[in-house]
């Protein structure tokens with residue numbers, strides 16, 4: 201775990217480096233996960249891109265290698281315990297260590313609650329909540345054995361507040377669970393060197409939200425609730441991801457960093 205002496209003036213650029221570190225990204229084949237894999241490789245990490253769409257994960261790893269970085273890919277379904285357990289074992293065998301986990305895999309199935317089926321509820325819980333548990337457990341046990349590591353999960357502003365775009369109960373529930381799992385894991389693992397934080401973004405234009413962004417009036421309605429008067433794109437999370445993954449945030453754990461254009465400040 202990084203610690204500084206009382207009089208230390210650190211080389212600030214070094215605090216954001218991850219040279220020689222191994223970063224596992226779940227849901228790395230698209231959107232925010234793809235961005236995270238690129239960002240961490242730019243500061244020296246080996247990005248291990250995992251996704252339930254193994255082809256997309258492989259494409260992202262190839263993009264990173266073509267850009268001069270280190271990356272490999274695995275098919276991994278975070279909702280399937282055997283897939284998570286065996287993939288982390290393979291990663292450990294290949295890399296010897298895991299320094300960073302970006303828990304990004306997530307889904308949303310929108311429906312008015314009066315029409316929401318138990319099957320759809322359970323699908324969202326399996327990926328967004330159980331998936332965070334399984335990936336955190338498998339990465340966390342290896343980080344605890346090393347005595348250091350940083351986990352950054354992607355929650356949502358909907359983990360902090362409920363919103364006007366209703367009919368998304370399972371998403372609100374599971375993202376709030378991620379925020380409090382962050383705190384619980386931070387408390388449980390802090391004295392053994394493992395930090396756990398999450399990032400709570402506002403609407404970012406990705407495959408997950410494309411149907412909203414193309415819906416008449418959506419952007420205008422969202423804009424009215426955003427003090428910064430704009431929605432986002434994955435690149436808007438680059439700084440937050442780098443900060444929480446790297447030694448720059450060495451004294452930060454159990455925090456949910458909103459990157460939301462001011463949405464939750466209203």
Ligand SMILES: NC(=O)c1ccc[n+]([C@@H]2O[C@H](COP(=O)([O-])OP(=O)(O)OC[C@H]3O[C@@H](n4cnc5c(N)ncnc54)[C@H](O)[C@@H]3O)[C@@H](O)[C@H]2O)c1
Pocket residue numbers: 226227228229230231232233250251252253256276277278279303304305306307327331354355356357400401402403404405406407408409
């Ligand atoms: N886009 C937004 O506005 C927004 C806002 C807040 C939070 N988020 C969260 O950010 C995360 C990434 O979302 P995104 O917008 O980049 O979406 P995306 O659809 O572009 O990417 C999600 C990725 O997760 C993968 N995935 C889905 N289920 C999986 C599973 N069971 N196992 C492994 N991989 C799986 C998908 O294949 C896809 O590659 C999600 O957790 C989402 O809830 C997104």
